Amino acid sequence: MIEEALEYIRSNPDGVLQSDLWKALGIDSRKCSRIVAKLLKDGLITREEELAEGVRTYRLRAVERPACTDRFTPLMASDIFDPCAGCTDECVPERCPKLSEWLFALAFSKSTGQKPHAAASL
């Protein structure tokens, strides 16, 4: 539901009134407040007070993210992608061999002065 709320806010460039958001999503206003609080906490939206038909509400706007292709390159270590993505093994990060391999690749890149995340080489 959080993703749906965010998508709805993003699809409205002028922002969405919080009083309209819960109606559009078919949820009650209390649940909507909790979702909005979470989105605000994650820095995904901004909120401004506004009066709509004499009632105080908030206008919610999605935070613009630059379409930066490099934003997620820290998921790479040399040419190894984030080992946790899609992983279905029992999760023990302290001893996980796949996470160790990824970390050793990072440490190796650091010690040899190679680019730590060479996404361009994919």
Next chain:
Amino acid sequence: MVAVENPIHRAYLLKIVGEEGLKIVEAMPEGEEVTDEHIAEITGISLNTVRRSLYLLYEHRLAVYRRKRDPDSGWLTYLWKICPEALDSALEAEVRKLINKLNARLRYEKDHVFYACVNGCARFVFEEATENNFICPFCQGSLEYMENSTIVEVIEERIKELSAALCS
């Protein structure tokens, strides 16, 4: 067709659904619904693989489906649509997950002293090394102290970089 050009998006899809899965994604028409049978037909990939890949994409919110019942036969048809616009939010979720795992690993690396086999078999914490009398249980080579400050540094750096990816 969905063109996956961003190398990180490609790497992510490869990790989740493999090479055949990536072929399936690239064969899907953008913004249109399509049956799994049609995708199997145009890609030459087995229907089982197509279905498995589509369900994996669905689990990662990268695909959606709608069921349609044939009024004559009563059979259900699944109509699939790919959601390439959800890739960034899926990657953000992966970043959050990885940060949590790296924090757990960082605590472990800071709280333990490590010994490694001289022949490179494995790494052991001090307690395990003493239990084995500093002899590798796999090759009988000796276990020597292993400095892990580089690992600690790279984890700390990478946590910062990943956190910045969420804020940028």
